[in-house]
Amino acid sequence: MEPPSFNPEVPSIARVYDYLLGGKDHFPSDREVGEIFIRQFPGAVAIAMDNRACLIRAVDFIAAQLGIGQFIDLGSGLPTADNVHQVAQRANPAARVAYVDNDPSVLAHGRALLAEDDQTIVVQADITDPQAVLGLPEIRALLDLNRPVAVIASAILHHVTDAEDPVSLITAVKEAVPAGSALFISHFRTLGDPDSAAMEEVLQEAFGRGAWRTDAQIAEYFAGASLLEPGIVPCALWHPDKDPGELTGYQRLIVAGLAVKP
Numbered sequence: 001m002e003p004p005s006f007n008p009e010v011p012s013i014a015r016v017y018d019y020l021l022g023g024k025d026h027f028p029s030d031r032e033v034g035e036i037f038i039r040q041f042p043g044a045v046a047i048a049m050d051n052r053a054c055l056i057r058a059v060d061f062i063a064a065q066l067g068i069g070q071f072i073d074l075g076s077g078l079p080t081a082d083n084v085h086q087v088a089q090r091a092n093p094a095a096r097v098a099y100v101d102n103d104p105s106v107l108a109h110g111r112a113l114l115a116e117d118d119q120t121i122v123v124q125a126d127i128t129d130p131q132a133v134l135g136l137p138e139i140r141a142l143l144d145l146n147r148p149v150a151v152i153a154s155a156i157l158h159h160v161t162d163a164e165d166p167v168s169l170i171t172a173v174k175e176a177v178p179a180g181s182a183l184f185i186s187h188f189r190t191l192g193d194p195d196s197a198a199m200e201e202v203l204q205e206a207f208g209r210g211a212w213r214t215d216a217q218i219a220e221y222f223a224g225a226s227l228l229e230p231g232i233v234p235c236a237l238w239h240p241d242k243d244p245g246e247l248t249g250y251q252r253l254i255v256a257g258l259a260v261k262p
């Protein structure tokens with residue numbers, strides 16, 4: 001199959017995030033946006049790092065503590081140091097992971113990383129059409145949607161506009177998975193503060209999208225599901241593996257929660 005094509009002149013969310021995480025898969029256009037964030041917002045790298053570390057802890061928790069062995073990772077991003085399938089398979093070697101992202105660079109790099117793992121797939125799809133994503137033959141072949149699935153939406157829903165209705169999107173996914181399924185979400189959060197407003201503006205300028213949402217809006221994603229302790233909290237405070245110390249204002253602008261469908 002031909003490798004997917006992409007335009008390196010246009011910055012991509014996945015590659016800018018990779019740049020902030022200290023990865024190597026980015027072009028000058030991505031670095032330019034990354035540098036704007038780093039210069040204007042000294043906590044931007046901490047936000048990316050906190051988010052990624054929280055995702056890793058959550059995947060381990062889901063596989064090891066909840067005993068769920070199937071994952072669908074919406075907006076999975078570029079492969080990085082520790083990936084969802086590696087974390088899940090450390091806890092449960094039989095774990096299966098479907099990565100979904102609409103960025104062709106994710107597909108290209110994901111295929112290279114995952115070529116030898118038949119429990120893991122990467123599909124290029126737009127999550128704003130959840131029924132289409134869940135109906136994809138590759139996903140149906142890998143995941144049994146009659147058994148609990150862990151739905152991961154880490155740092156993606158703030159890239160979905162209000163017009164695209166991220167709450168309905170997540171509701172559709174929750175309805176499609178059985179009781180006992182898990183939902184992990186991390187999300188940019190606004191406290192009505194100048195930093196989140198200014199960061200939202202930079203994101204809008206770079207990508208034409210990006211929405212910091214309030215605690216009440218973020219809680220809506222979990223409606224009808226049982227939030228596990230400690231609820232929706234800054235990523236650094238979600239089951240930390242070391243003392244996070246006093247959080248900076250920036251660290252409070254990325255939150256996460258894990259819930260189980262009753």
Ligand SMILES: C[S@@+](CC[C@H](N)C(=O)[O-])C[C@H]1O[C@@H](n2cnc3c(N)ncnc32)[C@H](O)[C@@H]1O
Pocket residue numbers: 013014017051052055074075076077078100101102103106125126127128153154155156159160
């Ligand atoms: C900030 S990255 C987060 C990556 C990873 N989930 C994490 O938390 O480390 C957001 C990812 O969502 C993807 N994305 C944004 N909008 C999307 C959409 N509508 N459908 C699928 N993927 C999308 C981007 O391409 C990017 O890879």
